[in-house]
Amino acid sequence: LQYSLLLQHLVGDKRQPRVWDPAALxxxxxxxxxxxxxxxxxxxxxxxxxxxxxxxxxFVLGGAFGIFTAGIDTNVGFDPKDPYRTPTARExxxxxxxxxxxxxxxxxxxxxxxxxxxxxxxxxRGKSDWKNSVISGCITGGAIGFR
Numbered sequence: 327l328q329y330s331l332l333l334q335h336l337v338g339d340k341r342q343p344r345v346w347d348p349a350a351l352x353x354x355x356x357x358x359x360x361x362x363x364x365x366x367x368x369x370x371x372x373x374x375x376x377x378x379x380x381x382x383x384x385f386v387l388g389g390a391f392g393i394f395t396a397g398i399d400t401n402v403g404f405d406p407k408d409p410y411r412t413p414t415a416r417e418x419x420x421x422x423x424x425x426x427x428x429x430x431x432x433x434x435x436x437x438x439x440x441x442x443x444x445x446x447x448x449x450x451r452g453k454s455d456w457k458n459s460v461i462s463g464c465i466t467g468g469a470i471g472f473r
Contacts (some may be wrong), residue, residue: 373441373442373445373446373449376441376444376445377438377441377442377445378438379441380437380438380440380441381434381435381437381438381441382434383437384430384433384434384435384436384437384438385430385431385433385434385437386430387433388426388429388430388431388432388433388434389426389427389429389430389433390426391429391433392422392425392426392427392428392429392430393422393423393425393426395425395429396421396422396425396426397422402418402421402422402425403417403418403420403421436466436470439466439469439470440462440463440466443462443465443466444458444459444462446462447461447462447465
């Protein structure tokens with residue numbers, strides 16, 4: 327009788343769910359969050375903020391990547407009409423800037439597409455795990471390939 331009561335208490339329907347508290351296990355105690363902290367967390371976890379952050383980050387990273395690839399490209403500033411003419415520094419910098427802006431726009435669009443798709447997938451599935459990123463990557467890649 328004692329054993330069956332103990333088993334029901336530990337495994338059965340009468341089992342109480344434990345609340346995980348890191349302070350009880352010797353972890354760092356943390357005070358409850360204020361309303362401002364909760365509001366900032368809600369804003370930073372929102373889909374528009376994530377999409378804007380991915381867009382800005384993609385723009386910066388794409389610009390840097392475009393300028394870098396233009397810097398190591400031997401055809402930057404090259405004029406096909408006059409192949410023996412050496413390009414001026416102004417022409418080279420202009421081409422580097424154009425390539426940087428082009429890459430920046432493309433990276434920003436892809437970043438925003440991925441972020442928005444991931445947000446939609448996460449909202450649809452109701453879970454936040456690694457599968458959302460994989461599914462949204464497939465959708466974004468398919469949309470880019472479909473163009």
